[in-house]
Amino acid sequence: MGRMKFLCDVERCIDCKGCVVACKEGNHIPVGINRRRVITIDSGKPGEKSLSVACMHCSDAPCIAVCPVDCIYQRDDGIVLHDKEACIGCGYCFMACPFGAPQFPAGQVFGARGAMDKCTFCAGGPEKTFSAKEIKLYGQNRIAEGKVPLCAGMCATKSLLAGDGSVVSDVYRERVFKRGSGANAWGRSKAYKE
Amino acid sequence: MWQTFNNAFTGEYVQYGQLFTQLQEVLFGRIFLLIMTIIPCVFLLHYMVIGPKRFAHDGPQVFFFGLVSRIVHWIAAASFSFLVLTGLMVIFAKPLGGGTLIMGGRVVHNASGIIFTISAIPMFFIWLKDMLPTLYDIKWFFIMGGYLSKEKVPVPAGKFNGGQKMWFWLATLGGFVLAYSGYVLWGLQGPVDTIRLMAIIHNFLAAVLVAMFLTHLYMSIFAIAGSLTSMITGYKPKEEVAILHSRYKE
Numbered sequence: 001m002g003r004m005k006f007l008c009d010v011e012r013c014i015d016c017k018g019c020v021v022a023c024k025e026g027n028h029i030p031v032g033i034n035r036r037r038v039i040t041i042d043s044g045k046p047g048e049k050s051l052s053v054a055c056m057h058c059s060d061a062p063c064i065a066v067c068p069v070d071c072i073y074q075r076d077d078g079i080v081l082h083d084k085e086a087c088i089g090c091g092y093c094f095m096a097c098p099f100g101a102p103q104f105p106a107g108q109v110f111g112a113r114g115a116m117d118k119c120t121f122c123a124g125g126p127e128k129t130f131s132a133k134e135i136k137l138y139g140q141n142r143i144a145e146g147k148v149p150l151c152a153g154m155c156a157t158k159s160l161l162a163g164d165g166s167v168v169s170d171v172y173r174e175r176v177f178k179r180g181s182g183a184n185a186w187g188r189s190k191a192y193k194e
Numbered sequence: 195m196w197q198t199f200n201n202a203f204t205g206e207y208v209q210y211g212q213l214f215t216q217l218q219e220v221l222f223g224r225i226f227l228l229i230m231t232i233i234p235c236v237f238l239l240h241y242m243v244i245g246p247k248r249f250a251h252d253g254p255q256v257f258f259f260g261l262v263s264r265i266v267h268w269i270a271a272a273s274f275s276f277l278v279l280t281g282l283m284v285i286f287a288k289p290l291g292g293g294t295l296i297m298g299g300r301v302v303h304n305a306s307g308i309i310f311t312i313s314a315i316p317m318f319f320i321w322l323k324d325m326l327p328t329l330y331d332i333k334w335f336f337i338m339g340g341y342l343s344k345e346k347v348p349v350p351a352g353k354f355n356g357g358q359k360m361w362f363w364l365a366t367l368g369g370f371v372l373a374y375s376g377y378v379l380w381g382l383q384g385p386v387d388t389i390r391l392m393a394i395i396h397n398f399l400a401a402v403l404v405a406m407f408l409t410h411l412y413m414s415i416f417a418i419a420g421s422l423t424s425m426i427t428g429y430k431p432k433e434e435v436a437i438l439h440s441r442y443k444e
Contacts, residue, residue, distance in 0.1 A: 010195075010199075039199065039202045039203055041195070041198045041199060041202060042198070047195075049195060049199070051199055051203070053203060062211075062215040065215055065218070065219040066214070066215055066218040066219055068218075068223070068284065068285065068287045068288060068292075069287045069288050069292035069293075069296070070288055071292060085293050086291070086292040086293050087292065087293070088284065088287050088292050088293065088296035088297050088299075088300065089297055089300065090284055090287075090300070091379065091382050091389075092218055092393070094382065094386075094389075095211070095214050095386065095389055095390045095393055096211065096214060096215040096218065097211075098204040098205075098207040098211055099203060099204060100386065104382065111380075111381075112297070112300065112301050112304070113382065114297075115297075
């Protein structure tokens with residue numbers, strides 16, 4: 001089985017935030033939560049670059065290590081999911097995560113946090129696949145439908161790649177090669193043929 | 195470029211993020227498990243081998259705790275008990291099943307935290323003078339307050355002994371630190387590194403306070419027979435004061 005990965009090509013990302021909106025609308029995410037966000041550096045200056053980020057679905061994920069109820073788990077294909085009904089909203093996963101992926105809906109009694117919410121790689125959750133409960137709690141299960149996550153599917157510049165890690169790497173490697181760098185630097189293929 | 199992205203994306207993860215992850219993964223749960231098993235066992239052993247100190251309760255009495263201090267003490271005691279219970283519920287959330295029960299526990303934890311913080315302020319000022327450390331407190335610690343022998347020998351202690359003073363300072367000043375770090379953890383706002391540091395402080399300090407809490411429970415309910423009444427009526431038997439608080443002047 002493949003290993004699911006995200007990869008954002010910063011040479012292509014144009015900071016349109018389409019991925020953020022697609023994820024939020026398509027998965028009916030609680031108010032105040034964005035599972036995906038776009039980081040822009042050197043905004044408004046030459047060399048401005050953007051990067052779309054969400055849960056990285058880490059190998060040896062720190063959130064899984066710290067969860068006091070062990071409600072976060074990793075599937076065989078590397079996707080990290082969690083059980084919202086077991087979650088106690090303690091926030092430890094948020095503190096352990098280097099990427100700020102786990103988020104918490106506010107607005108309960110005493111301003112208490114609800115259950116954690118994060119990117120599911122559009123793979124739903126522990127509930128029965130395609131059940132109404134799964135859609136309500138976790139959003140769509142596009143992986144079970146054989147599709148890429150919403151964010152990557154709608155990305156206009158195809159900057160955000162998602163899927164089997166080796167395929168994603170191949171696509172990116174080919175792009176970098178065509179764009180030209182290293183041995184494929186500008187002009188070389190014209191000058192030397194082969 | 196990658197450096198800039200990394201700074202914006204992950205920040206200084208290795209500083210506290212990794213530390214917090216490792217501590218929470220291996221240490222915090224075990225510390226509380228050890229405290230909750232070993233300390234009661236030690237006290238059970240003490241109760242069976244040395245046994246409680248008994249003083250005549252029908253003899254002359256000394257007025258020890260004023261009405262205000264007793265009321266403040268019981269408000270603090272009730273809220274602190276809830277804090278310990280609900281805090282342990284979060285630590286041992288997995289065997290309890292997690293979910294809504296523990297989330298409710300966290301709400302109670304927050305509410306009792308506010309009540310405790312409010313009650314700890316008058317408690318601090320009422321007992322501050324009597325809780326100032328003195329030289330003979332060191333002596334008290336050396337003989338472990340006389341609790342390791344069955345004999346009734348006067349131990350060096352004023353209105354409060356060294357152990358009580360330690361509990362007082364940890365509960366008030368430590369309680370303030372816990373309240374502040376708890377406030378940060380509740381809000382989960384601001385720099386992530388600060389939140390991580392607060393979580394580490396909150397867990398370690400809470401472990402110390404739970405240990406002290408258990409000790410306080412054992413001392414007041416079991417180790418000195420009938421000493422619980424003094425916090426209800428305000429009166430202590432004269433004999434008990436002469437032995438356990440030998441430097442106390444009315």
